[in-house]
Amino acid sequence: MKDYKGYFIDIDGTMYKGSEIIEGAIEFIEYLNANNKDYLFVTNNSSKTPAEVAEKLNNMGFNTSSEHVITSAMATAGYISEESPGASVYMVGGSGLKSSLSDAGLVIKEDQNVDYVVMGLDVNISYEKLSVACLAVRNGAKFISTNKDVSIPNERGFLPGNGSLTSVVSVSTGQTPIFIGKPETIIMEQAVEKIGLSKEECVMIGDLYDTDILAGINSGIDTLHVQTGVTSLEEINLKEILPTYSVKNLFEVIK
Structure with a gap:
């Protein structure tokens, strides 16, 4: 090799x-x-921050740091901030996605009047979150998804991944997102x-x-x-x- x-x-x-x-x-x-x-x-994984990813690895016996991590959330934030600095975003996702978007200078809003809709894995997904995402995409927001993984492994088995959540908005609006991961x-x-x-x-x-x-x-x-x-x-x-x-x-x- x-x-x-x-x-x-x-x-x-x-x-x-x-x-x-x-x-x-x-x-x-x-x-x-x-x-x-x-x-x-x-x-x-867009739900964890780089520090959280590194912490889990270190707790398992690895010797690494957050500087050695890039997540789909970081890549998503980088993509949007390069394309449209300071853009407004409605996000569905966890703390890792929220912190990455904020760190990139993007404005996170809680309504449908935004420049972008970003879908990431959200273990607290709700009908209301999906509804706002759909309304925003229908209003013309650019549709982004951190990744298309339809399932994720878990000790319980394979659970719905972000691709599954993204598909709800995609099917409802007829819009295919830009996938990042x-x-x-x-x-x-x-x-x-x-x-x-x-x-x-x-x-x-x-x-x-x-x-x-x-x-x-x-x-x-x-x-x-x-x-x-x-x-x-x-x-x-x-x-x-x-x-x-x-x-x-x-x-x-x-x-």
Whole structure:
């Protein structure tokens, strides 16, 4: 495997599954830290702040910081603020999305008269929130969604993801949103900018072909599939476009 300077790393299914640390994950981060390799955890989770993401990882035994995290909420805020600085936003989502939008200088409003509607995972979703979002989109607000994940893994099983919530507004209004998170290129372009390296110097690591691996493929970045999560090696081998590499676990990378 090529010796890369930068590593984009998925979290769930790559670093851990629920409360279970995946074999080789902690050792891989230790290897990156010890060898001064640049890396970013790239997550579609918009409900957590970078500090909260890093805190969970550290509590599980990883040694990292919020500077090594980019979320779909951060990428969404960056996209909107670059396109329309100071724009008004009606958001559906958690504290991570709210803080990212605010930190980017965007104005969060609680009514339908806004420039943008942003959909993120909201565990306290309500009919009223969806109603205001629909009304705002019908009023001409630009429709943005942090990611299209239709389900998310949980100790209870697979629960509705942000893509499922987004679909309610999309079906009701007839409008398709701009998606920001993996496998879209928007979050990856921002990750490349944040890490400060060329695409050729980086690799995208993840377990799920339809988000992690396609994010790299769509963005022209080499990919490393880990056989520790959702997509099996057998399923990978059936894909039209294969990842650059596939490994049993991250121990194989640091041998």
